[in-house]
Amino acid sequence: MPTLAKAYVATSPTAALEPGTIERRDPGDFEVRIAIKFTGICHSDIHTARGDWASVKYPVVIGHEIAGVVEAVGARVTRHAVGDRVGVGCFVDSCRDCVNCRAGEEQHCLAGSTSTYNSVGRDGLPTQGGYSTSIVVDENYVLRIPDGIPLDSAAPLLCAGITMYSPLRNWNAGPGKREAIIGMGGLGHMGLKMAAAMGAEVTVLSQSLKKQEDALGLGAQHYYATSDPGTFEVLTGHFHLIINTVSADIDVDQYLSLLALDGTMVLVGLPSKPPTQRAWSLISLRRNLAGSKMGGIRQTQEMLNFCGASGGLGAEVEVIPASKINDAFDRVIASDVRYRFVIDAGTF
Numbered sequence: 624m625p626t627l628a629k630a631y632v633a634t635s636p637t638a639a640l641e642p643g644t645i646e647r648r649d650p651g652d653f654e655v656r657i658a659i660k661f662t663g664i665c666h667s668d669i670h671t672a673r674g675d676w677a678s679v680k681y682p683v684v685i686g687h688e689i690a691g692v693v694e695a696v697g698a699r700v701t702r703h704a705v706g707d708r709v710g711v712g713c714f715v716d717s718c719r720d721c722v723n724c725r726a727g728e729e730q731h732c733l734a735g736s737t738s739t740y741n742s743v744g745r746d747g748l749p750t751q752g753g754y755s756t757s758i759v760v761d762e763n764y765v766l767r768i769p770d771g772i773p774l775d776s777a778a779p780l781l782c783a784g785i786t787m788y789s790p791l792r793n794w795n796a797g798p799g800k801r802e803a804i805i806g807m808g809g810l811g812h813m814g815l816k817m818a819a820a821m822g823a824e825v826t827v828l829s830q831s832l833k834k835q836e837d838a839l840g841l842g843a844q845h846y847y848a849t850s851d852p853g854t855f856e857v858l859t860g861h862f863h864l865i866i867n868t869v870s871a872d873i874d875v876d877q878y879l880s881l882l883a884l885d886g887t888m889v890l891v892g893l894p895s896k897p898p899t900q901r902a903w904s905l906i907s908l909r910r911n912l913a914g915s916k917m918g919g920i921r922q923t924q925e926m927l928n929f930c931g932a933s934g935g936l937g938a939e940v941e942v943i944p945a946s947k948i949n950d951a952f953d954r955v956i957a958s959d960v961r962y963r964f965v966i967d968a969g970t971f
C-alpha cells in the first residue's frame with residue numbers, strides 16, 4: 624500500500640505554495656522510506672517553484688536538502704537500517720553505468736541524473752521532493768548523517784554543503800591558500816565554515832557590512848563590502864580561489880581581477896543570464912574560470928564525515944513551520960536569511 628505523505632505543493636510560477644498530499648510508493652527491494660524531519664530551503668527551490676528555469680512540471684513538491692530517519696527498508700537493503708539518521712540531496716538516481724557514474728560523479732551522469740524533484744523516476748512518475756513528510760529512495764542515493772550533527776543543521780549540508788565542499792576540495796583549499804566567497808547566504812556561509820575548517824584563509828565578499836560580525840564569528844579572517852569600490856582596488860591579484868554563490872548577475876571581470884597568478888574563480892550561483900567576461904581578464908595572470916555542480920555520492924558522504932569530525936559542523940539555521948515557507952522565500956530573495964531556512968517537517 625502506498626503511503627500518503629503531507630506536503631507543500633507549488634502549483635504555478637506565481638501561486639504561493641499550498642498544503643496538499645502526495646503518494647509515496649512502498650520501498651522496492653533496494654529502497655528505503657525516510658521519515659523526513661527537516662528540509663532546507665535552497666535558492667534553487669525558489670528558482671524552480673517560481674519558474675526561473677525552463678520546463679517545470681506543476682504541481683511539484685520541491686526540496687532537496689532532506690534530513691530524516693529511516694522508517695522502512697526493502698527486502699534486499701544492506702546499507703541502511705530502520706532508525707538510521709540519513710539524508711537525501713539533489714538527485715535520487717542516475718544510470719549507474721556511464722563513465723561519470725562509475726567515477727562517483729553521478730551529478731554529471733551522461734544519461735542525466737534523476738533530480739529529487741521535477742524529474743521522472745524509474746517508475747515513470749514525476750519525482751517529488753522534501754517539502755513533505757516522507758520520501759522513498761534507492762539505498763545507494765541515501766547518505767549517512769554522523770551522530771554529532773543535529774538533523775536541522777545537517778539538512779542544508781545535502782545541497783549547500785556539498786556544493787561548496789566539492790570545489791573547495793577539488794581546487795585544494797587549505798593552509799596557505801587565500802579563498803574568497805562571494806555572497807553570504809545559504810551556500811556562502813557553508814563555504815566559509817568549511818574552508819575555515821580546512822585551514823584556509825577565508826575572505827567574505829558581501830554586498831554590505833551587515834553580515835560582517837557573523838562572518839568573522841564563523842571563521843572568516845577578512846570581510847569586505849562589494850558596494851565599496853575601494854574593495855576591488857585593495858584586493859587586486861590577491862586570491863587563489865574565489866567561489867561565486869550569487870544568484871543574480873554580477874560583473875565577472877571585476878571579480879576575476881582579484882585572482883592571483885593561476886587563480887581560479889568557480890561559479891556555483893545560477894543567475895538567469897549567462898555571464899560574459901573579457902578574454903584579457905583570463906589571459907592576464909593565467910587565470911581560470913570554472914563551474915561546479917553539487918558533488919557525487921561518495922564525495923557527499925566524505926563531506927558529511929568531515930563535518931562530523933569537525934565538531935559536528937552544520938548550517939546556521941532558522942527553523943520555520945511550513946506555514947512560513949512563502950514568507951521565507953521572499954526573505955531569501957531579499958538576502959535576508961541567517962543563513963538557511965529549514966522547515967520542520969512535523970508542521971506539513
Ligand code: NAP
Binds near residue numbers: 665868890894
Ligand atoms: P542565497 O541564500 O539567496 O544566497 C545568495 C547570496 O548572494 C545572498 O545571500 C547575497 O549575499 C548574495 N546576493 C544576492 N543577490 C545579490 C546581488 N544582486 N548582487 C550581489 N550579491 C547578491 O542562495 P543560495 O541558496 O546560497 O544559492 C545561491 C545560488 O546557488 C542560487 O542561484 C542557487 O540556485 C545556486 N545553487 C547552485 C548549486 C550548484 O550545484 N552549482 C547548488 C545549489 C544552489 P550577501 O548578502 O552576502 O551579499
Ligand code: ZN
Binds near residue numbers: 665
Ligand atoms: Zn540546492
Ligand code: ZN
Binds near residue numbers: 717721725729734
Ligand atoms: Zn550515469
